[in-house]
Amino acid sequence: MHAAGLRFHSVPRPSKALLLRLLLILPIPALWCMLHYTGRLAFLENFTVDWRFKWRGELPPPLKVVYVDIDSKSITDIGNLPWDRAYFADVCEAVLGEGRARVVGIDYIFSERGRPEVADMERFQRGTWRLAQYLFQQPEPPVVVAASYAAADDRDINGMPIVRQFPRVLDPPEAEPEPPELPEFRVGNRIYNAPNVGLIDTMAGSTREVPMFAQVGPMTWWHMSLEIARLYWKLPPSAIRLEDGRIVLVGGDGARLAEIPLRDGQDLEVNWFSKWESPHNLRMSFTNVLVAARMLKSEIPEDRQAAARLLGVMEGAIVLIGPVDPLLFDTAPTSLDDYPVPRVGIHGNLLKTIFSKKFLRHPAPVFSFLIILGTTAVVCAMSLAGGARGVIWKGVAMLLMVGYVWISFEAFGHGHWILPVIAPLGASFTTCFAAIVMQLVEEEGQKRRIKGMFGTYISPELVNQMVESGEEPKLGGSEVPITAYFSDIQNFTQTAESLSPVELVEWMNQYLSVCTDAITQKGGALDKYIGDAVVAMFGAPVAQADHASRACVAACRVHQRLGELRKQWMLDFGARWGGVWRMCTRIGLNTGVAVVGNMGSRSRFNYTMMGDTVNLASRLEAVSRIYGVDTLVAGSTRAEAERAGCPCVFRLLDTVVVKGRSQPVDVFEVMGLAEELPPMALECRGLFGEGLELYRRQDWDRAAALFMQASRLECTQTLIEGQLTPSRLFMQRCMWMKANPPPPDWNGIFTMETK
Structure with a gap:
């Protein structure tokens, strides 16, 4: 062997980008192991356990x-x-x-x-x-x-x-x-x-x-x-x-x-x-x-x-x-x-x-970790395989995950073992996804530039749709179920007169920031600002099965954060800002089908919502001032929210026919989140409900007495001097009805004469 005939080929060193990808990918399955061990995935895992019960079916009873x-x-x-x-x-x-x-x-x-x-x-x-x-x-x-x-x-x-x-x-x-x-x-x-x-x-x-x-x-x-x-x-x-x-x-x-x-x-x-x-x-x-x-x-x-x-x-x-x-x-x-x-x-x-003695059993934590890490390693290796057979290996990876799910169901049905499902699948999917995303960074660079160019002018959701579809924005819309959100500051003009233009802008920016953050954090989409009014929608452009519940919780959060903001205004500005720190906002919500899409001219348009559902939400915002409540929702919103497990507490206030409509609608107050309401709020709701029953039976004296008791427990914030609360409003109605009895066929529906 001659030294002159030898050639040494240096082994290529991994690039910094590849090492960075590995460092970012490796902790992902470890994180899923930790989430599984600490029980953070129990909520999702329970769903798979329910599916396993239904797949297994009923068992013969061991005793009578x-x-x-x-x-x-x-x-x-x-x-x-x-x-x-x-x-x-x-x-x-x-x-x-x-x-x-x-x-x-x-x-x-x-x-x-x-x-x-x-x-x-x-x-x-x-x-x-x-x-x-x-x-x-x-x-x-x-x-x-x-x-x-x-x-x-x-x-x-x-x-x-x-x-x-x-x-x-x-x-x-x-x-x-x-x-x-x-x-x-x-x-x-x-x-x-x-x-x-x-x-x-x-x-x-x-x-x-x-x-x-x-x-x-x-x-x-x-x-x-x-x-x-x-x-x-x-x-x-x-x-x-x-x-x-x-x-x-x-x-x-x-x-x-x-x-x-x-x-x-x-x-x-x-x-x-x-x-x-x-x-x-x-x-x-x-x-x-x-x-x-x-x-x-x-x-x-x-x-x-x-x-x-x-x-x-x-x-x-x-x-x-x-x-x-x-x-x-x-x-x-x-x-x-x-x-x-x-x-x-x-x-x-x-x-x-x-x-x-058919007790449900779980594998030891170490065995669960081996399942999660092993499944992730095999699935990722197959998913990232390239070449002519790359598609085949990806299909095998999918079959492997389906096979593991089948094994977990069989283990439950025959041995009552509850093998982890969410963590292995989640670790496999997210790890593979992270690796693929890293390979597409350069392609995403162009998309980010497009978002940078247009994100200042239109909503981020529309920018994403435009980038992903590759199509020019077009006029038109589609009917989708949503919850429309309208809010307005009560006595805005009177309050704004006490501020200079610079102070007014500062005040409005703080207010709108709080409202917008509360809406977007619950998955709502901002439609527009109209002066001091905020218009938003839940359920579009991204469909949400619980959009009514999200809207109600967002409304509660708006009032909660405005309360904190008022305290801050009081500390920072005191009497210099006049009655600004007593500012309150009213919110109206309605759930139903609306036309959602790009509305306007061919040269300039906006992603917005239209229809009777939207109009009624706007009317309810105005009606809320009459009843002296913070948030007023239609019966459809309350029904959909409770169906989705909404944590809010609702109070039936009345059945009304709003201005411009002929059909009556039940209106409810969102009293707040159940976990945050004091006991007297629930007692007030009970008394008010009993009073409303008697009111509709035309038993004015007994109804007024119950409304009197409820008014002492009223939790509605009456920051505006002289503002009525629901109980006080119905006390006045009882006195008026007693003096001016309605006809025998009166159905208790109240018709609004103004907007």
Whole structure:
């Protein structure tokens, strides 16, 4: 070998751009791992778990559960709750006696707070004594009565509500936690608690995980399902034990009848075995069972035989008594049901989970990280493959992700494993997307120059559409569902007169900045400024399923930030700016179909909205001043917002026919965000609603009295001197109506004579 014949080829060094891409890409899957570990993706992951439940379908029940429904039929036949407690004693006695059921669970709080205000108190006491005698007889019947933290409604010396916090084992309490509200039976001057008590609480209304116990000092209260399982196996209270992050039920011979794994040391995930409306769920109306219990005491043999046949289906079953009527507000959505169903079903499915031992399982964090990182590495390698087979490899990458989703569904259906789905898919997509975006930086440079040229003159959304489509802007529009937003400063002219032109511009810039930021942060699109008026739309140019909810929340944020701005003006300028710091704005919202698009001439046009929906929003902004409210919305907006889970609280104010229209419309005040409203606001809404009902019935005196009470609790900011509030307005109307009675066919609709 001759040195002269050797050639050394230097290995090309990676460019700085490539190293930068790798440095930017590598942290992406690590970030998804962190998001998964900290639970930030739980909300999205829960959606995939629901899909897995629906894909798997219902499971055969491992034990017999019968639901005795406190339904609309029972309320119609017996009357509104609370009932005579003797009814529950009669039903339990019949179900456990003639019905030969194993255990009864009553998902209903027996509390002295539940005593009726107006009733036959002697009968109520007799019923209480009857139920207490039954529960405390020897041997004690296998009946579990509900206890709860959420049911308590105590008040302090100032009348403010006291909320009992469920004691969480991972959250050290700031003070000694309180026990749950226990079932109470007052007999004479003494109050007795039921012998077998079970918790019925869920966390934040969720039906996914249920806290299985609550510890307060040396006392432990177990969930109702655990107490029912204990009585089903005829075990003493000491048979339920907490060992190494799991609950164990130990039989008399020392055998472990059930080992229940817990999440966060306290919660059990519900493995939903069936929908509420399912042939697997045996259900009977409380009325029917009560009638059967009475028929057992009949002197007619046929009646006793009919009752025995009806109760015979309960033999060997666990019987759960609970409210199912939607008007009792004890419903919630589940992973199998598409609509809220009675919460009593949680206990039945928890029992099936415990008895079948089909607990939902999660992989260890390390295994989850390996899934996320491995899936991302393989998918990205295939997606970025170039050459003639690049398209094929990209297709294989897509099939790989679909295959992983299928594996996760199979693992859930056959092994009850919940493998992560959102994090692996999210990491794969975002990492691939980041790599592709970096390859297209040069092409994006030209687009950024176009945006720089035109972004000052038209909205960013239109600039993006023009760049992406490559077409010249054209006139025209399309009908789309939106929520139109109009706001205006009350008494703007009078306020502006006290300012110099320079001060006026400064003041308006601050005001418009606050309004625009609040709108755009909730996804709204600014249409235009008209002097001091702000016009915007939600739901276009980008479609939003919850545009009504976004608009309502944005309106609340506008008023909140204006309140902060007024305080700042007061500190900075004081009396020098006159009444500027008392400035208030009124907002009108309406939801419906409008024509949205480029409007104007061929040489100059604007992206805007037109139609009756828009006109009505403008009218509502003006009408809000009459009622003295900050934000007024049409009934369509309130309906769409609540359908989307809007966090705002609405108050029905009136049914009006605005100027220029013939059809009446319900108008609602947006009182604010539920989490920020004081309790007196909700009390005011209730009083106002009762007054409005009486007003429409032409009961002027009683209506005026309720409006008087509501006016003392009115939360509407009346920064303008002499400004009416809704309650005061209706007090005046009541006096006027009383002096000038309307015709008999008056329907309560108010017709606006001015804009």
